[in-house]
Amino acid sequence: MSTAASRATTEIPAAVRLDQVTKRFAPGGPAVLDRIDLTIAPGEFVCLLGASGCGKSTLLNIVAGLEPASSGTVQVAGSLQLGGNAALMFQEPALLPWLTARRNVELALRLRGVPRSERRDRADELLELVHLGGAGDKAVHELSGGMRQRVALARSLAQERDVLLMDEPFAALDAITRDLLHDELERIWLATGRTVVFITHNVREAVRLGQRVLLMSSRPGRIVREWTVEVHGQRRIEAPEVAALAMEITDHLRQEIRRHAL
Amino acid sequence: MPSETTQPSETTTAPALTMNDVRSLEAGLDALQTAPGTTTRRRSVWPVLAPLLATALLIGAWQLFVLAGIKPTYIVPSPLDVLHQAVEAWGRGDIQQALVTSLERGIVGFAVAVLVATPIGILVARVRWVRLSFGPIITGLQVLPSVAWVPAAILWFGLTDTTAYFVILMGAIPSIINGLVAGVDQVPPLFRRVGQVLGANPWEAVRHIILPAALPGYLAGLKQGWAFSWRSLMAAEIIAVGGKIGFGLGSMLQQGREIQDMSVVLVAILLILAVGIGVELLVFAPLERRLLRRRGLAAETSR
Ligand SMILES: Nc1ncnc2c1ncn2[C@@H]1O[C@H](COP(=O)(O)OP(=O)(O)OP(=O)(O)O)[C@@H](O)[C@H]1O
Numbered sequence A: 001m002s003t004a005a006s007r008a009t010t011e012i013p014a015a016v017r018l019d020q021v022t023k024r025f026a027p028g029g030p031a032v033l034d035r036i037d038l039t040i041a042p043g044e045f046v047c048l049l050g051a052s053g054c055g056k057s058t059l060l061n062i063v064a065g066l067e068p069a070s071s072g073t074v075q076v077a078g079s080l081q082l083g084g085n086a087a088l089m090f091q092e093p094a095l096l097p098w099l100t101a102r103r104n105v106e107l108a109l110r111l112r113g114v115p116r117s118e119r120r121d122r123a124d125e126l127l128e129l130v131h132l133g134g135a136g137d138k139a140v141h142e143l144s145g146g147m148r149q150r151v152a153l154a155r156s157l158a159q160e161r162d163v164l165l166m167d168e169p170f171a172a173l174d175a176i177t178r179d180l181l182h183d184e185l186e187r188i189w190l191a192t193g194r195t196v197v198f199i200t201h202n203v204r205e206a207v208r209l210g211q212r213v214l215l216m217s218s219r220p221g222r223i224v225r226e227w228t229v230e231v232h233g234q235r236r237i238e239a240p241e242v243a244a245l246a247m248e249i250t251d252h253l254r255q256e257i258r259r260h261a262l
Numbered sequence B: 001m002p003s004e005t006t007q008p009s010e011t012t013t014a015p016a017l018t019m020n021d022v023r024s025l026e027a028g029l030d031a032l033q034t035a036p037g038t039t040t041r042r043r044s045v046w047p048v049l050a051p052l053l054a055t056a057l058l059i060g061a062w063q064l065f066v067l068a069g070i071k072p073t074y075i076v077p078s079p080l081d082v083l084h085q086a087v088e089a090w091g092r093g094d095i096q097q098a099l100v101t102s103l104e105r106g107i108v109g110f111a112v113a114v115l116v117a118t119p120i121g122i123l124v125a126r127v128r129w130v131r132l133s134f135g136p137i138i139t140g141l142q143v144l145p146s147v148a149w150v151p152a153a154i155l156w157f158g159l160t161d162t163t164a165y166f167v168i169l170m171g172a173i174p175s176i177i178n179g180l181v182a183g184v185d186q187v188p189p190l191f192r193r194v195g196q197v198l199g200a201n202p203w204e205a206v207r208h209i210i211l212p213a214a215l216p217g218y219l220a221g222l223k224q225g226w227a228f229s230w231r232s233l234m235a236a237e238i239i240a241v242g243g244k245i246g247f248g249l250g251s252m253l254q255q256g257r258e259i260q261d262m263s264v265v266l267v268a269i270l271l272i273l274a275v276g277i278g279v280e281l282l283v284f285a286p287l288e289r290r291l292l293r294r295r296g297l298a299a300e301t302s303r
């Protein structure tokens, strides 16, 4: 863990920093998250893996400020998370069906205080960034699942937050569309320098995208292991080294799950 | 914390996709997954024709009943008698006056009801203690037939237009409030979280997320509110005749009764009915259709 440790001590504030974060949904109930420490450097792409129900979404919601931690502190971009200072992309596109694609993006800009005169152009730029330049006037129900997810991505980019949290954003998509969105996301990440925290069930997806892959245990949720993925140049999900590391991580994930059978 | 590092590698077996490949693949997928063009909706004449035929059928049955001579025509006048009466009343200007008076009251009263009920509805839906304390009372008021307010209104306001407006408000406001509350309750929690994530303050959340999402329920409440206010207006006009109160459709109904002219009564009933149907067809139905279509919720009406 040499790299992460040295990162934590540099003077640049971490993009996300969790200190002893514990979460119980009922007072005195089981700890869903148990004393989690996590530091994510600016510009890092981190994938969070774990069995179903281990608390990944809970962790992300706490970082997003949607849910309070029971104890511990959460800092985003150097200040305490009080809500609204990280962009979040949900598993569902969560677009507002009464607005067009462009208006969905514009709403994010508007709520950030971008003046009306700039919103339209800015929204078009963002739609262009996700290769949906021509679909701005389409109603949400006229878009395919992959297109909706791209509009949702454009909307979360419109929030102009340094930290982008993604909760299984591509889980509901077919493999080809998902591959494509991996390429898109990687390109946008490289172009914008955002810090990305990406949750997934899919080990290969995690290895395909992440610079760092974290494995969470279940009940209580802790971060039990982590891998640094160092692949230079373009990574494909079919690449053998992706497959090899994915296999190793899957073994650990299985062990983690089996622990609960005993 | 254990940690491993994979060996650096440059080789990928599958040939890397170039930017252009990605774009064209994406464009292909987008094209495949979206509906090809807009399906031309063939306009059917049946939605218009069928109700007209049914109406003709009912009038025919009515005429047959009159021809059978079961009741004398001063009790059941024929459709033609009623038509004559309508033409005469139109000539005197009675129909125009009654229509304008009642519609004006209905529309103004309803508009005021919307203005009053909407902020109250938002408060009831969003503020816990307001809902706890006033929610049941509003539901009770919604169930209470607003005709019940007519005697009280006459005692308070006399035979004036205020009486008519008061009864309309009491009929419409509870329905609109409850419709809005039901609409807000049905807003998917995901949309609220979207508002939170996008950094909306409480007012912005209501304005940009909650209200638009609640629109279908709100519209249903408006529709019911209109129905209630129109009904109670007619009742008020029947009961409160004379004084300074203007001559409306309900007054026409009451007048027909007083002069014992069944055809006047029937003209008034048919007019009241026509206004009800007209408002539904010209105002609420198109609004509803637009709302559903824009959200992709409209049932496929082709064929
Ligand atoms: N609002 C809540 N109240 C009570 N318990 C909750 C609540 N939300 C989540 N939990 C519990 O917390 C645990 C973690 O849930 P969470 O949704 O974070 O899991 P997850 O890792 O995201 O799972 P998945 O991969 O299925 O999305 C689960 O056991 C769940 O039952």
Ligand SMILES: [Mg+2]
Residues within 6 Å of the ligand: A056, A057, A058, A167
């Ligand atoms: Mg989850």
